Amino acid sequence: MRTLDEIRAALEKSFHTTETLCAGLADANWRAQSLCPDWDVRGVVSHVTSVEAVLIDWLPEDAAALPPLAKMTEFESENAGLDNSAFLDRVRAIYDRRRRNLATLKDEDLQRPSWTPVGPKTYGRFMEIRVFDFWVHERDIATPLAIETDDTGIDAEIALGEVEGSLGYIVGKKIGLPDGKSISFHLTGPITRDLHIAVEGKATRVEHLQHPDVEVTADSTTFIQLACGRIDPQQAIDSGAISWSGDAELGERAARNLRFTM
Numbered sequence: 001m002r003t004l005d006e007i008r009a010a011l012e013k014s015f016h017t018t019e020t021l022c023a024g025l026a027d028a029n030w031r032a033q034s035l036c037p038d039w040d041v042r043g044v045v046s047h048v049t050s051v052e053a054v055l056i057d058w059l060p061e062d063a064a065a066l067p068p069l070a071k072m073t074e075f076e077s078e079n080a081g082l083d084n085s086a087f088l089d090r091v092r093a094i095y096d097r098r099r100r101n102l103a104t105l106k107d108e109d110l111q112r113p114s115w116t117p118v119g120p121k122t123y124g125r126f127m128e129i130r131v132f133d134f135w136v137h138e139r140d141i142a143t144p145l146a147i148e149t150d151d152t153g154i155d156a157e158i159a160l161g162e163v164e165g166s167l168g169y170i171v172g173k174k175i176g177l178p179d180g181k182s183i184s185f186h187l188t189g190p191i192t193r194d195l196h197i198a199v200e201g202k203a204t205r206v207e208h209l210q211h212p213d214v215e216v217t218a219d220s221t222t223f224i225q226l227a228c229g230r231i232d233p234q235q236a237i238d239s240g241a242i243s244w245s246g247d248a249e250l251g252e253r254a255a256r257n258l259r260f261t262m
Contacts, residue, residue, distance in 0.1 A: 001124045002158060004110055008102050010155040011127065014134035015095040017150070018045065021141055022088050030084050035140040035230045042087065048137045049091045050075040051130070056097045063113035063120035128158050135159035136228050139221070143231070151221045152190045160191055160220055163227045164205075166260050167195060170227065172203030174257045181247075183254060184212040191220035214246040216254050229259040 002010070022045060030042045039047065050072040058067050075094075079087050110124030117129060135155050142149045150156075163170075167185075171177045182198040196209045218226070222241040225231045233256040236242045244251025 001110065001122070002128060002154075004105060004107050004124075006154050006158075007110070007124065007127045007131070008105070010131040010153075010158050011102060011134075012099065013153060013155045014131055014138070015099065017138050017155075018048065018134065019088075019092055019095065021138060021147065022091065024147070025084070025145075027084055029145055032145060035143055035225075036137075039140075041141050041145070042084070044137050044140050045091060046076050046079065046087075047072075048134060049094050051133070052094050052098050055101070055130075056094070057101065059109060060112050060114035060123055060126075063115055066115050129162070131155050131158040132162040136224070136230065139225060140230060143225070149221075156191055156220070159224055160187075160193070163224055163260070164195060166227075167197055167205060168203045170258060170260045171197040171254075172199065174260055175250075175254045176257075177203060177250065177254075181214075181250065182206075182209050182212045183250070184209050184215045185223065186215060186217045187220045187223055188217060189219055193220070212246065214244055214250040214254060216242065216244045216251060218242040223258070226255075226258040227260055229262040233258070 025041065030040070032041050034041050034044045036044055053075040054067050054069055054071045056071075060067070079090050082090065110122060110127070112123040114121060114123040114126050116126040136159065139149060141147070171183060175183075177183055177197070177199050179199050179201065182196070184197075185193075185195040187193040187195070196206045196212065197203050198206050198209065218236070218241060222231070222236055226233060226236060226242065233242070237252075237255055242255045244255060
Protein backbone atom coordinates (compact mmCIF):
# COMPACT_ATOMS: atom_id res chain seq x y z
CA MET A 1 0.00 0.00 0.00
CA ARG A 2 1.15 3.56 -0.69
CA THR A 3 2.16 5.97 2.05
CA LEU A 4 -0.15 8.61 3.47
CA ASP A 5 1.77 11.37 1.68
CA GLU A 6 1.48 9.51 -1.64
CA ILE A 7 -2.25 8.91 -1.22
CA ARG A 8 -2.84 12.54 -0.26
CA ALA A 9 -0.85 13.74 -3.28
CA ALA A 10 -2.65 11.37 -5.63
CA LEU A 11 -6.12 12.35 -4.43
CA GLU A 12 -5.23 16.05 -4.54
CA LYS A 13 -4.08 15.61 -8.13
CA SER A 14 -7.31 13.74 -8.87
CA PHE A 15 -9.44 16.55 -7.48
CA HIS A 16 -7.41 19.24 -9.23
CA THR A 17 -7.41 17.44 -12.58
CA THR A 18 -11.18 16.90 -12.51
CA GLU A 19 -11.79 20.54 -11.56
CA THR A 20 -9.48 21.74 -14.34
CA LEU A 21 -11.08 19.47 -16.93
CA CYS A 22 -14.55 20.67 -15.97
CA ALA A 23 -13.59 24.35 -15.93
CA GLY A 24 -12.68 24.14 -19.62
CA LEU A 25 -15.91 22.51 -20.79
CA ALA A 26 -18.48 24.25 -22.96
CA ASP A 27 -22.14 23.33 -22.42
CA ALA A 28 -22.03 20.99 -25.42
CA ASN A 29 -19.02 19.19 -23.90
CA TRP A 30 -20.95 18.46 -20.71
CA ARG A 31 -23.55 16.65 -22.83
CA ALA A 32 -20.99 14.71 -24.90
CA GLN A 33 -20.90 10.94 -24.66
CA SER A 34 -18.14 9.73 -22.37
CA LEU A 35 -16.30 6.43 -22.70
CA CYS A 36 -18.86 5.03 -20.22
CA PRO A 37 -21.86 3.90 -22.32
CA ASP A 38 -24.40 4.89 -19.65
CA TRP A 39 -23.10 8.40 -18.95
CA ASP A 40 -22.43 11.67 -20.68
CA VAL A 41 -19.54 13.79 -19.40
CA ARG A 42 -21.62 15.40 -16.65
CA GLY A 43 -22.85 11.97 -15.58
CA VAL A 44 -19.26 10.80 -15.10
CA VAL A 45 -18.39 13.86 -13.01
CA SER A 46 -21.56 13.45 -10.97
CA HIS A 47 -20.80 9.80 -10.28
CA VAL A 48 -17.17 10.19 -9.26
CA THR A 49 -18.01 13.20 -7.07
CA SER A 50 -20.99 11.50 -5.45
CA VAL A 51 -18.64 8.89 -4.01
CA GLU A 52 -16.51 11.65 -2.50
CA ALA A 53 -19.70 13.09 -0.98
CA VAL A 54 -20.18 9.73 0.73
CA LEU A 55 -16.66 9.85 2.16
CA ILE A 56 -16.89 13.34 3.70
CA ASP A 57 -16.20 13.10 7.47
CA TRP A 58 -16.34 9.28 7.33
CA LEU A 59 -13.78 6.86 8.64
CA PRO A 60 -14.51 3.13 8.93
CA GLU A 61 -14.97 1.51 12.32
CA ASP A 62 -14.76 -2.02 10.92
CA ALA A 63 -14.83 -3.78 7.56
CA ALA A 64 -18.51 -4.70 7.90
CA ALA A 65 -19.72 -1.12 8.34
CA LEU A 66 -20.84 0.41 5.06
CA PRO A 67 -20.15 4.08 4.36
CA PRO A 68 -23.31 6.20 3.98
CA LEU A 69 -23.90 5.19 0.35
CA ALA A 70 -27.30 6.87 0.26
CA LYS A 71 -25.43 10.17 -0.03
CA MET A 72 -24.55 9.23 -3.62
CA THR A 73 -28.20 9.36 -4.65
CA GLU A 74 -28.75 12.49 -2.58
CA PHE A 75 -25.87 14.30 -4.28
CA GLU A 76 -27.04 13.35 -7.76
CA SER A 77 -30.67 14.29 -7.02
CA GLU A 78 -29.80 17.63 -5.41
CA ASN A 79 -27.71 18.69 -8.40
CA ALA A 80 -29.87 17.38 -11.24
CA GLY A 81 -31.53 20.73 -11.90
CA LEU A 82 -28.43 22.93 -11.62
CA ASP A 83 -26.84 24.53 -14.65
CA ASN A 84 -23.29 23.44 -15.41
CA SER A 85 -21.65 26.39 -13.67
CA ALA A 86 -23.58 25.87 -10.44
CA PHE A 87 -22.97 22.12 -10.66
CA LEU A 88 -19.22 22.69 -10.92
CA ASP A 89 -19.37 24.91 -7.84
CA ARG A 90 -20.97 22.02 -5.94
CA VAL A 91 -18.27 19.66 -7.21
CA ARG A 92 -15.53 22.01 -6.02
CA ALA A 93 -17.20 22.31 -2.62
CA ILE A 94 -17.21 18.53 -2.19
CA TYR A 95 -13.53 18.29 -3.10
CA ASP A 96 -12.64 21.11 -0.71
CA ARG A 97 -14.30 19.24 2.15
CA ARG A 98 -12.44 16.08 1.20
CA ARG A 99 -9.18 18.03 1.13
CA ARG A 100 -9.85 19.10 4.71
CA ASN A 101 -10.49 15.47 5.68
CA LEU A 102 -7.24 14.35 4.05
CA ALA A 103 -5.29 17.05 5.88
CA THR A 104 -6.27 15.50 9.24
CA LEU A 105 -5.73 11.88 8.20
CA LYS A 106 -3.14 9.92 10.17
CA ASP A 107 -0.93 7.03 9.14
CA GLU A 108 -2.84 4.64 11.37
CA ASP A 109 -6.11 5.59 9.65
CA LEU A 110 -4.86 3.90 6.48
CA GLN A 111 -4.74 0.60 8.38
CA ARG A 112 -8.36 0.76 9.53
CA PRO A 113 -10.33 -2.30 8.33
CA SER A 114 -12.78 -0.98 5.76
CA TRP A 115 -15.49 -1.88 3.31
CA THR A 116 -14.30 -1.27 -0.26
CA PRO A 117 -15.87 -1.86 -3.69
CA VAL A 118 -13.71 -5.00 -4.01
CA GLY A 119 -14.46 -6.48 -0.60
CA PRO A 120 -13.13 -6.01 2.93
CA LYS A 121 -9.70 -4.34 2.85
CA THR A 122 -8.31 -1.26 4.60
CA TYR A 123 -9.13 2.41 4.35
CA GLY A 124 -5.79 2.96 2.62
CA ARG A 125 -6.70 0.44 -0.08
CA PHE A 126 -10.08 2.14 -0.43
CA MET A 127 -8.31 5.43 -1.11
CA GLU A 128 -6.04 3.78 -3.70
CA ILE A 129 -9.16 2.48 -5.44
CA ARG A 130 -10.58 6.02 -5.37
CA VAL A 131 -7.44 7.29 -7.15
CA PHE A 132 -7.79 4.53 -9.75
CA ASP A 133 -11.46 5.41 -10.24
CA PHE A 134 -10.68 9.11 -10.72
CA TRP A 135 -7.83 8.41 -13.15
CA VAL A 136 -9.96 6.21 -15.36
CA HIS A 137 -12.98 8.52 -15.27
CA GLU A 138 -10.87 11.58 -16.08
CA ARG A 139 -9.89 9.86 -19.34
CA ASP A 140 -13.49 8.79 -19.89
CA ILE A 141 -14.05 12.54 -20.28
CA ALA A 142 -10.81 13.65 -21.92
CA THR A 143 -10.35 10.93 -24.54
CA PRO A 144 -13.59 11.45 -26.51
CA LEU A 145 -13.15 15.23 -26.29
CA ALA A 146 -9.52 14.99 -27.49
CA ILE A 147 -8.28 16.80 -24.37
CA GLU A 148 -4.64 16.15 -23.53
CA THR A 149 -4.00 14.64 -20.10
CA ASP A 150 -0.96 14.24 -17.89
CA ASP A 151 -0.59 10.46 -17.71
CA THR A 152 2.41 10.51 -15.37
CA GLY A 153 2.71 10.95 -11.63
CA ILE A 154 1.58 9.18 -8.48
CA ASP A 155 -2.06 8.95 -9.56
CA ALA A 156 -1.07 7.19 -12.80
CA GLU A 157 1.26 4.88 -10.88
CA ILE A 158 -1.55 3.91 -8.51
CA ALA A 159 -3.96 3.39 -11.42
CA LEU A 160 -1.48 1.11 -13.15
CA GLY A 161 -0.91 -0.69 -9.86
CA GLU A 162 -4.56 -1.74 -9.79
CA VAL A 163 -4.13 -3.41 -13.18
CA GLU A 164 -0.79 -4.95 -12.21
CA GLY A 165 -2.39 -6.48 -9.14
CA SER A 166 -4.96 -8.20 -11.36
CA LEU A 167 -2.58 -9.46 -14.05
CA GLY A 168 -2.68 -13.04 -12.83
CA TYR A 169 -6.46 -13.03 -13.19
CA ILE A 170 -6.32 -11.22 -16.54
CA VAL A 171 -3.78 -13.63 -18.03
CA GLY A 172 -5.21 -16.80 -16.49
CA LYS A 173 -8.94 -16.15 -16.81
CA LYS A 174 -9.57 -13.42 -19.39
CA ILE A 175 -6.77 -14.18 -21.87
CA GLY A 176 -6.71 -17.86 -20.93
CA LEU A 177 -2.99 -18.35 -21.46
CA PRO A 178 -2.41 -22.15 -21.50
CA ASP A 179 -0.46 -23.97 -18.82
CA GLY A 180 3.27 -23.89 -19.49
CA LYS A 181 3.10 -20.65 -21.47
CA SER A 182 4.39 -17.20 -20.53
CA ILE A 183 3.80 -13.60 -21.53
CA SER A 184 5.60 -10.28 -21.12
CA PHE A 185 3.93 -6.88 -21.34
CA HIS A 186 6.21 -4.02 -22.32
CA LEU A 187 4.82 -0.59 -21.41
CA THR A 188 6.63 2.06 -23.45
CA GLY A 189 5.53 5.17 -21.57
CA PRO A 190 4.64 7.57 -20.19
CA ILE A 191 5.04 4.93 -17.46
CA THR A 192 7.66 2.44 -18.63
CA ARG A 193 7.46 -1.05 -17.19
CA ASP A 194 7.99 -4.69 -18.05
CA LEU A 195 5.42 -7.07 -16.56
CA HIS A 196 5.90 -10.82 -16.75
CA ILE A 197 3.44 -13.66 -16.15
CA ALA A 198 4.14 -17.39 -16.31
CA VAL A 199 1.44 -20.07 -16.16
CA GLU A 200 2.54 -23.06 -14.11
CA GLY A 201 -0.70 -24.48 -12.79
CA LYS A 202 -1.89 -20.90 -12.37
CA ALA A 203 -0.90 -17.54 -13.84
CA THR A 204 1.71 -15.95 -11.58
CA ARG A 205 3.69 -12.72 -11.73
CA VAL A 206 7.43 -13.32 -12.09
CA GLU A 207 10.37 -10.93 -12.06
CA HIS A 208 11.92 -12.01 -15.34
CA LEU A 209 11.28 -14.21 -18.38
CA GLN A 210 14.21 -15.29 -20.51
CA HIS A 211 12.14 -16.35 -23.52
CA PRO A 212 8.43 -15.52 -23.15
CA ASP A 213 6.08 -17.22 -25.60
CA VAL A 214 4.49 -13.89 -26.45
CA GLU A 215 5.41 -10.24 -25.89
CA VAL A 216 2.80 -7.50 -25.96
CA THR A 217 3.76 -3.85 -26.33
CA ALA A 218 1.57 -0.81 -25.56
CA ASP A 219 1.77 2.61 -23.97
CA SER A 220 0.67 2.60 -20.34
CA THR A 221 -2.48 4.64 -20.95
CA THR A 222 -3.73 2.31 -23.69
CA PHE A 223 -2.90 -0.66 -21.47
CA ILE A 224 -4.95 0.67 -18.54
CA GLN A 225 -7.86 1.75 -20.73
CA LEU A 226 -8.00 -1.65 -22.42
CA ALA A 227 -7.86 -3.35 -19.02
CA CYS A 228 -10.80 -1.22 -17.93
CA GLY A 229 -12.81 -1.90 -21.08
CA ARG A 230 -12.77 1.76 -22.04
CA ILE A 231 -11.48 1.56 -25.62
CA ASP A 232 -12.08 -0.82 -28.50
CA PRO A 233 -9.26 -3.39 -28.81
CA GLN A 234 -9.67 -3.45 -32.60
CA GLN A 235 -9.07 0.29 -32.84
CA ALA A 236 -6.00 0.00 -30.61
CA ILE A 237 -4.69 -2.84 -32.80
CA ASP A 238 -5.40 -0.99 -36.05
CA SER A 239 -3.68 2.18 -34.82
CA GLY A 240 -0.64 0.29 -33.57
CA ALA A 241 -1.27 1.42 -29.98
CA ILE A 242 -0.94 -2.24 -29.01
CA SER A 243 1.13 -4.86 -30.82
CA TRP A 244 2.71 -8.24 -30.17
CA SER A 245 5.48 -10.61 -31.20
CA GLY A 246 6.11 -14.30 -30.68
CA ASP A 247 3.06 -16.58 -30.71
CA ALA A 248 0.70 -14.65 -33.00
CA GLU A 249 -2.50 -16.34 -31.83
CA LEU A 250 -1.73 -15.78 -28.16
CA GLY A 251 -0.63 -12.20 -28.84
CA GLU A 252 -3.88 -11.31 -30.57
CA ARG A 253 -5.86 -13.08 -27.86
CA ALA A 254 -4.04 -11.02 -25.23
CA ALA A 255 -4.59 -7.72 -27.02
CA ARG A 256 -8.31 -8.40 -27.32
CA ASN A 257 -8.93 -9.72 -23.80
CA LEU A 258 -7.20 -7.46 -21.29
CA ARG A 259 -10.44 -6.18 -19.83
CA PHE A 260 -10.95 -7.13 -16.19
CA THR A 261 -13.33 -4.37 -15.06
CA MET A 262 -15.68 -1.73 -16.47
